[in-house]
Amino acid sequence: MTEILWQKVIVSxxxxxxxxxxxxxxxxxxxxxQGTEVNxxxxxxxxxxxxxxxxxxxxxxxMLKKDTEIIGYYSEEQVIDLETLDxxxxxxxxxxxxxIKLESFENENWQKNWMxxxxxxxxxxxxxxxxxxxxxxxxxxxxxxxxxxxxxxxxGTHPTTQLGVQGLEMYIRGGETVLDVGTGxxxxxxxxxxxGAEKVDGFDLDPQAVESAIQNKDFQADIDISNVNFAVNxxxxxxxxxxxxxxxxxxxxxxxxxxxxxRKLLKDDGYLLLGGIIEDQATKLEASLKEHGWKxxxxxxxxxxxxxxxxxxxxx
Amino acid sequence: MTEILWQKVIVSxxxxxxxxxxxxxxxxxxxxxQGTEVNxxxxxxxxxxxxxxxxxxxxxxxMLKKDTEIIGYYSEEQVIDLETLDxxxxxxxxxxxxxIKLESFENENWQKNWMxxxxxxxxxxxxxxxxxxxxxxxxxxxxxxxxxxxxxxxxGTHPTTQLGVQGLEMYIRGGETVLDVGTGxxxxxxxxxxxGAEKVDGFDLDPQAVESAIQNKDFQADIDISNVNFAVNxxxxxxxxxxxxxxxxxxxxxxxxxxxxxRKLLKDDGYLLLGGIIEDQATKLEASLKEHGWKxxxxxxxxxxxxxxxxxxxxx
Numbered sequence: 001m002t003e004i005l006w007q008k009v010i011v012s013x014x015x016x017x018x019x020x021x022x023x024x025x026x027x028x029x030x031x032x033x034q035g036t037e038v039n040x041x042x043x044x045x046x047x048x049x050x051x052x053x054x055x056x057x058x059x060x061x062x063m064l065k066k067d068t069e070i071i072g073y074y075s076e077e078q079v080i081d082l083e084t085l086d087x088x089x090x091x092x093x094x095x096x097x098x099x100i101k102l103e104s105f106e107n108e109n110w111q112k113n114w115m116x117x118x119x120x121x122x123x124x125x126x127x128x129x130x131x132x133x134x135x136x137x138x139x140x141x142x143x144x145x146x147x148x149x150x151x152x153x154x155x156g157t158h159p160t161t162q163l164g165v166q167g168l169e170m171y172i173r174g175g176e177t178v179l180d181v182g183t184g185x186x187x188x189x190x191x192x193x194x195x196g197a198e199k200v201d202g203f204d205l206d207p208q209a210v211e212s213a214i215q216n217k218d219f220q221a222d223i224d225i226s227n228v229n230f231a232v233n234x235x236x237x238x239x240x241x242x243x244x245x246x247x248x249x250x251x252x253x254x255x256x257x258x259x260x261x262x263r264k265l266l267k268d269d270g271y272l273l274l275g276g277i278i279e280d281q282a283t284k285l286e287a288s289l290k291e292h293g294w295k296x297x298x299x300x301x302x303x304x305x306x307x308x309x310x311x312x313x314x315x316x
Numbered sequence: 317m318t319e320i321l322w323q324k325v326i327v328s329x330x331x332x333x334x335x336x337x338x339x340x341x342x343x344x345x346x347x348x349x350q351g352t353e354v355n356x357x358x359x360x361x362x363x364x365x366x367x368x369x370x371x372x373x374x375x376x377x378x379m380l381k382k383d384t385e386i387i388g389y390y391s392e393e394q395v396i397d398l399e400t401l402d403x404x405x406x407x408x409x410x411x412x413x414x415x416i417k418l419e420s421f422e423n424e425n426w427q428k429n430w431m432x433x434x435x436x437x438x439x440x441x442x443x444x445x446x447x448x449x450x451x452x453x454x455x456x457x458x459x460x461x462x463x464x465x466x467x468x469x470x471x472g473t474h475p476t477t478q479l480g481v482q483g484l485e486m487y488i489r490g491g492e493t494v495l496d497v498g499t500g501x502x503x504x505x506x507x508x509x510x511x512g513a514e515k516v517d518g519f520d521l522d523p524q525a526v527e528s529a530i531q532n533k534d535f536q537a538d539i540d541i542s543n544v545n546f547a548v549n550x551x552x553x554x555x556x557x558x559x560x561x562x563x564x565x566x567x568x569x570x571x572x573x574x575x576x577x578x579r580k581l582l583k584d585d586g587y588l589l590l591g592g593i594i595e596d597q598a599t600k601l602e603a604s605l606k607e608h609g610w611k612x613x614x615x616x617x618x619x620x621x622x623x624x625x626x627x628x629x630x631x632x
Contacts, residue, residue, distance in 0.1 A: 114582070122489055124485065125485045125486065125488050125489065125511050126442060127485075139490060141457075169440065170440050172439075173441065196442050196457070266546055281392050297618070297619070298617065298619075299616070299617040300615070300616045301614065301615040301616070301617075302613070302614045303614075
């Protein structure tokens with residue numbers, strides 16, 4: 001493995017409040033962090049593995065009384081605006097002590113450490129995600145998605161990925177064409193195929209994510225990948241093929257920019273599935289959906305994250 | 317078919333507001349109605365079949381401008397407290413015109429009419445509900461639950477039943493023992509088995525529901541019913557067998573009465589799945605869950621109805 005230099009922004013806060021921690025992670029992701037990680041004091045790591053790009057799902061107040069580190073990972077060449085970050089945190093967390101520091105580190109150790117904590121995850125009754133370095137055979141009904149998430153988002157352990165898979169399982173009936181916006185590791189594209197979709201096109205702005213998704217095609221054993229394609233693309237800009245389903249698991253302020261294009265590409269009786277939204281952002285996102293002619297069919301909330309199933313508002 | 321005399325309470329309101337209509341249906345169910353039905357003026361029925369015990373899922377303002385009838389069905393011997401109903405409606409709907417009337421009718425026509433509107437329903441990717449009078453063969457992966465819902469609640473078309481099935485699909489992994497509280501037609505018990513549960517015990521206070529659930533066992537072709545049992549019981553009172561999953565799709569003010577018993581019977585790593593809750597009741601129910609030591613894992617909202625997946629709050 002080549003040694004790549006990475007940067008990390010470490011925000012230390014004097015709290016274990018999950019809402020605040022999620023919110024800081026969100027700020028880091030908004031500043032284009034490639035992934036975030038949360039470290040708690042007092043042996044949290046031993047008991048609750050935390051994962052690249054993933055929030056821990058539970059925190060025991062007993063174990064952790066004070067410091068929490070929220071770490072954002074950036075590539076060597078990314079320019080990080082610490083001042084804006086500082087201001088955003090200051091505006092929101094008036095009663096919490098915090099500090100910010102920037103460090104550089106080498107890639108290999110980080111990945112190794114992360115691999116130790118990433119295991120088989122049964123996401124729903126029928127879909128299981130397994131890292132390629134673990135042997136796992138599912139039961140008869142179980143479809144196993146095999147992933148090397150690399151540096152792309154989507155290991156299956158994050159609530160927003162789980163909500164995406166669940167949403168697909170609830171609304172796919174078989175034979176659908178699907179567009180996957182912000183495909184990351186390709187996880188939702190594979191899930192859609194596992195659930196019976198006919199064809200999936202996955203897009204990501206990040207060439208590294210697309211490379212990772214393409215590579216992940218080779219690892220699929222249970223899933224037909226002959227009709228799965230990945231490409232670098234800015235959301236749905238320039239895409240022309242219509243779809244029965246569009247799925248997008250990305251940050252809300254980016255989601256908004258594809259609502260118009262999605263309306264054009266989605267068939268009238270199709271569904272747009274959205275993820276990547278923390279609960280605090282829900283009201284704003286729902287207003288934006290309404291404004292762009294989308295109607296919420298179903299809203300699923302898991303550990304502070306929200307997944308939406310929406311359809312086109314019918315013209316009266 | 318024998319001719320049984322039934323009573324219906326017809327509430328006519330000058331609105332097509334779904335929240336209000338749902339709320340009146342809810343009041344009727346609170347007064348022990350065996351089922352409710354909503355009729356809209358201006359040909360709504362022709363376009364949107366409405367079903368016994370089921371709310372229509374969509375209303376077009378264009379089609380319906382004024383009167384809506386919300387009908388509660390009661391057996392011949394039930395005593396209906398119209399005064400309390402009137403007061404409850406008056407308290408809530410200060411700006412809406414309404415009237416209440418009580419009528420008697422014979423059973424057969426009602427059932428016949430209802431059968432015309434009840435068709436195959438694909439509830440999730442893997443679970444489909446089909447009435448016994450329709451021929452339907454599912455695809456390879458699809459499990460078909462065949463039902464004659466009779467007079468029991470649970471045809472698969474109501475959002476709260478859909479949420480129940482979805483919740484089971486998300487949290488069943490195979491091999492679980494399940495308690496189904498308020499089983500109605502037995503639909504969730506069959507769904508649990510279809511999804512790989514090992515054993516299901518379904519309870520209902522209403523002997524007619526239990527009879528209907530037992531009868532429905534005979535119609536199952538895709539689903540192993542050898543470990544499904546139904547019995548008349550008041551919630552979980554007196555039940556002793558432990559379970560990996562407890563599912564209860566009943567009205568919130570009744571749900572609350574089983575939270576203690578459910579805590580005793582559910583294994584520590586098990587889930588309690590709740591349905592039957594309209595969105596307005598969610599805050600109150602969540603407070604009650606917390607008070608009884610339950611923690612919400614996932615909250616799913618579909619067309620104004622809420623399904624919860626909860627687990628035991630861990631003692632710190």
